[in-house]
Amino acid sequence: QQQVKQSPQSLIVQKGGISIINCAYENTAFDYFPWYQQFPGKGPALLIAIRPDVSEKKEGRFTISFNKSAKQFSLHIMDSQPGDSATYFCAAQDFGNEKLTFGTGTRLTIIP
Amino acid sequence: NAGVTQTPKFRILKIGQSMTLQCAQDMNHNYMYWYRQDPGMGLKLIYYSVGAGITDKGEVPNGYNVSRSTTEDFPLRLELAAPSQTSVYFCASSYRGPNYGYTFGSGTRLTVV
Numbered sequence: 321q322q323q324v325k326q327s328p329q330s331l332i333v334q335k336g337g338i339s340i341i342n343c344a345y346e347n348t349a350f351d352y353f354p355w356y357q358q359f360p361g362k363g364p365a366l367l368i369a370i371r372p373d374v375s376e377k378k379e380g381r382f383t384i385s386f387n388k389s390a391k392q393f394s395l396h397i398m399d400s401q402p403g404d405s406a407t408y409f410c411a412a413q414d415f416g417n418e419k420l421t422f423g424t425g426t427r428l429t430i431i432p
Numbered sequence: 433n434a435g436v437t438q439t440p441k442f443r444i445l446k447i448g449q450s451m452t453l454q455c456a457q458d459m460n461h462n463y464m465y466w467y468r469q470d471p472g473m474g475l476k477l478i479y480y481s482v483g484a485g486i487t488d489k490g491e492v493p494n495g496y497n498v499s500r501s502t503t504e505d506f507p508l509r510l511e512l513a514a515p516s517q518t519s520v521y522f523c524a525s526s527y528r529g530p531n532y533g534y535t536f537g538s539g540t541r542l543t544v545v
Contacts, residue, residue, distance in 0.1 A: 326474070352530060362538055363522050363537050363538050364522070366534065369531070369533075413529075419490065420477075420534070421477075422476075423474055
């Protein structure tokens with residue numbers, strides 16, 4: 321049972337453009353939503369995270385938008401750069417649970 | 433600081449063989465996790481531990497075993513390897529749970545033939 325649905329599976333964006341990756345969930349007990357970035361041959365690394373009491377969080381060129389009523393959240397990468405080419409995972413945790421549930425990942429490629 | 437160290441990086445096993453994937457962290461993290469990553473399937477939790485002496489099953493525990501005798505180490509044991517266990521395995525640790533962020537190791541690529 322997949323509790324966090326992520327789309328698209330792959331994404332190609334031109335340098336300087338905006339990359340958008342979407343995730344949806346069903347479990348209303350989820351209360352922490354991180355995004356992880358993974359480069360080839362490496363383990364994932366925490367990129368940015370949000371809690372449902374805010375609708376948006378921005379860190380540099382990376383922004384999470386959160387829609388609690390729609391049970392959706394998304395990652396926006398502004399001014400996308402070739403160095404942003406990686407696989408991105410959304411994830412969710414419900415309160416009192418000690419583990420994350422991950423989405424299926426999005427392979428992002430930024431072309432010159 | 434080494435962070436999370438996984439060994440080996442690569443391994444080829446024959447069907448029916450057994451092996452242990454090693455994971456060690458030097459950050460004094462209480463929580464440790466084992467995930468497997470398959471193409472298009474994301475990260476699936478195999479086992480996790482919230483402290484020494486405590487382990488719990490994740491989504492896909494069948495065919496695996498773990499132990500946590502120390503805070504630093506969390507080995508994953510594969511008994512009677514099957515082709516379905518061909519995957520990339522990641523160990524992760526966290527100070528006190530997901531909202532403190534996971535630190536992942538660099539992974540072990542396992543092929544069962």
